Amino acid sequence: MSNFIEEVEKLLDRWFAALEAGDPAQMTALYAKDAILLATFNGDVRKGHQKIRGYFEREFMPKHPVGTAVEAHTRVMGGVAVNSGLYSFEVDGKDEERTTVEARYTFVYQWTEDDWKIVEHHSSLNPEGS
Numbered sequence: 001m002s003n004f005i006e007e008v009e010k011l012l013d014r015w016f017a018a019l020e021a022g023d024p025a026q027m028t029a030l031y032a033k034d035a036i037l038l039a040t041f042n043g044d045v046r047k048g049h050q051k052i053r054g055y056f057e058r059e060f061m062p063k064h065p066v067g068t069a070v071e072a073h074t075r076v077m078g079g080v081a082v083n084s085g086l087y088s089f090e091v092d093g094k095d096e097e098r099t100t101v102e103a104r105y106t107f108v109y110q111w112t113e114d115d116w117k118i119v120e121h122h123s124s125l126n127p128e129g130s
């Protein structure tokens with residue numbers, strides 16, 4: 001089981017790398033076609049690739065985010081895995097100054113034919129850290 005946990009924990013690194021690359025198509029490919037995103041900086045529910053890509057393309061990636069995991073907890077239950085915890089981002093703020101934003105997250109992954117895909121992603125600002 002620990003091999004699966006290590007594999008799932010590496011998915012967060014893959015997500016951070018896609019985010020830092022700034023390519024909405026690369027980011028969206030990590031999500032299942034019918035995935036749901038509850039985003040950090042906007043309260044709207046986004047379902048499906050088109051809406052998820054729109055969020056990253058128009059709202060999050062223009063801030064040039066660089067993320068790191070602060071605390072991660074992973075559970076694998078058959079073909080589903082959950083990774084939740086805390087992460088932080090350096091983002092462009094006002095006057096192009098970089099600022100740090102802390103958030104809580106939950107990723108739910110489902111194993112497809114050949115890869116883990118994000119089926120649910122919830123991210124919210126940490127009320128104690130922002």
